[in-house]
Amino acid sequence: MFDKILIANRGEIACRVIKTAQKMGIKTVAVYSDADKNARHTQMADEAWHIGAAPAKDSYLKGDKILEVAKRSGAKAIHPGYGFLSENTGFATACEKNNIVFIGPPASAIDAMGSKSAAKDIMQKANVPLVPGYHGNNQDPEFLKSQADDMGYPVLIKATAGGGGKGMRIVEASNDFIESLTSCKREAISSFGDDEVLVEKYLTKPRHVEIQVFADSHGNAVHLFERDCSVQRRHQKVIEEAPAPGMTESLRDQMGTVAINAAKAIGYEGAGTVEFLLDEDGSFYFMEMNTRLQVEHPVTEKITGQDLVEWQLRVAHGEALPLQQEQLTIHGHAFEARVYAEDPDQDFLPSTGTLSHLQTPKTNTHVRIDTGIRQGDEVSVHYDPMIAKLIVWDKDRASALARLRGALSDYQIVGLKTNLDFMSQLASHDGFNQADLDTNFINRYQDELFTAKPAISDDVLCVAALYVMLKQKDYGERHIADDSDPFSPWDNVDGWRLNEDNFHKLTLIDTDSQLENSVTVHFRNDSFLVELANSEHFISGQLDNTSMQVNLEGIQFKVTLVDNNNSITLFMRGAEYQLELKQEGLATSDADANANLTAPMPGTIISVLVEAGEKVEAGQPILVMEAMKMEHTIKAPSDGVITELLYQTGDLVEDGAELILFEAE
Incomplete structure (x- = not known):
């Protein structure tokens, strides 16, 4: 076995590989950019080497x-993880030339699957079923449009060198084809340096089911069953599960056999994933083969009891597969939820910032967390915004789902926007619980998944008010400790006043709705009387840093509070609430009318679609910027005129920068 390996990656996958290497007694070398100098993977490895500036290209x-x-x-070997250089033929070849083992398939296999068009030609010759489409070299826009018109809409435009949901567009009508093609090609050239595309018939209610395959250099090949990855946003997976709900043994054997044949057709070695679209009638079609370890591999590990990274290391070292097909079995059910720094209410726009507070569910046999981020770390604009992968397992799907819901409710992150609330909504949705799955699941149930948050309840206002008072009391007690006369009645912090009631008036703003709530808090011996608009409540408690034990009219419970400059995040009974304590002079003005003409995050202007003096209509695209590997289109907030363009194509912009001067009609 190798005595030392290098991990050519970062974040959770680097940490994941290091963990298995340590278990096997293998020394590890991490690499890091300027942005990752103090990252978790650099601390876990035996040694870490600096390799350049923050941007991945550097x-x-x-x-x-x-x-x-x-x-x-x-x-002696390099594990590429996934992304970055994991499917780079040139890098795999360079490793071989330098007598360093590339822990992945041969360069020829990567090359064969690197182009989606070429891959489909190979699969067609191997009798692997394909979705109807055009996979040729003619990239003339009008020709591609004619092919789409002949297939019938909807169609899917897909970058042949693409992956991870980049360079893909669904086109519903002929009139939209050219615009979608232009956008797709622009994103493809930016992400992959290649704007060639293919066009396929888009199935209206398909499931995304993939087969985990493994092959060695001794001619052995197996599949480790399937994963259902149907629930996606922006063509990227959100929740994955294994095994696929409703999968019959017959269909599993068919898909597994086809996947193994696909791997053998290109002389595959190591871990790979063959991805299929599974139609409602049980027919399935080859989409692509990922020649690397997948982000969602932990769910396969949970149901098989196998360490797939260990399998990779052993196969790369020239050993035979640890098990044969008949020795592999499925145990229970597993889910993986990807925890992202993003705002689901803003079309899943990536978020940046520092994790000022991080509390994760307790890990055990049923709950696993793969992450490369700790409290205090920053999610920057330079890399993918995934914070962690939450993996749960239990004896069956219903039990595993209950584990998932419970773990999500225990996950706490403060400092940036995340998808945790959305994931909880998803995991509790009847359609998801009943496995009514397809790749359009989120859009199909959009109205139910993106419901407006309810108004802050009286209980939450009472708890927030209690926190404010206990915090002030704590400050007062610390002030007394520094006083020359700690017994002075003027330093009493119990609220006592001669012949009159002592109270404080607070204004707590619901951050989501911006509604202001007036709260009056009266001192009552060892408790407080909280007076709200239509009710009164007695409450008491003890504060210990960010944890508070509460007694609300005889009901006791614990809450967690994170206070950042009078912005209070409160975790209570499995839910998260955000409040702002209004103080004298604190601005509470309405949002800027031109807020959507500012940069939502740092990024690069990749296309300016209007000119100064041009009249525009509400909702018309004005410019396109790229940030965190995603395109974001800035649109006109209303009918009006573009008075000045402040940035041009190629310019870098900071978060919140005004992009365009606009005069509304």
């Missing part, structure tokens, strides 16, 4: 620099 995509580090550090 660090994690520098194959020559990484190879240099491997040779200087004495690493």
